[in-house]
Amino acid sequence: MKAIITWYDRADRLVKDAGEIQKDIATRILACATHEAQMNFVANKVAPAIAQRYNAEVVRTKTGGVSFNKSDGTRDSTALSALRYWCARTTLFAPSGSAAKRNKTEKPSVNKRVFLLNALKLLSVADRKWIINQLDV
Numbered sequence: 001m002k003a004i005i006t007w008y009d010r011a012d013r014l015v016k017d018a019g020e021i022q023k024d025i026a027t028r029i030l031a032c033a034t035h036e037a038q039m040n041f042v043a044n045k046v047a048p049a050i051a052q053r054y055n056a057e058v059v060r061t062k063t064g065g066v067s068f069n070k071s072d073g074t075r076d077s078t079a080l081s082a083l084r085y086w087c088a089r090t091t092l093f094a095p096s097g098s099a100a101k102r103n104k105t106e107k108p109s110v111n112k113r114v115f116l117l118n119a120l121k122l123l124s125v126a127d128r129k130w131i132i133n134q135l136d137v
Helices: 002-030 035-054 077-086 097-103 112-121 125-134
Strands: 057-060 066-069
Touching (some): 035 057, 035 077, 066 077
């Protein structure tokens, strides 16, 4: 029992330390004035450590983003997930893993056509005619 409590205490400290590292990374990224400067900071300071850990190569995307390739030239999703984790307190990257699930909102799966038809029903006859006349058919 004591070993389990000790393990949980260590795990809690690791989570706290990781949170502090995320805050530090976010502070440094957000101190950069432009999006391009932020991506340059990530590519030059954050990504190399992750690339070394996962034996990957840092690559810049066509849009100026940061990604990773394996030695065979394919994308390294694991390293990219790690980058997303460490930069999670910024909006530079989409969240990954459980963070993405936490931020996901449930959207009704309504067909767009049905949605628009129902919205039209709420309008007056004159407004419906006006919208129909505005359509480029």
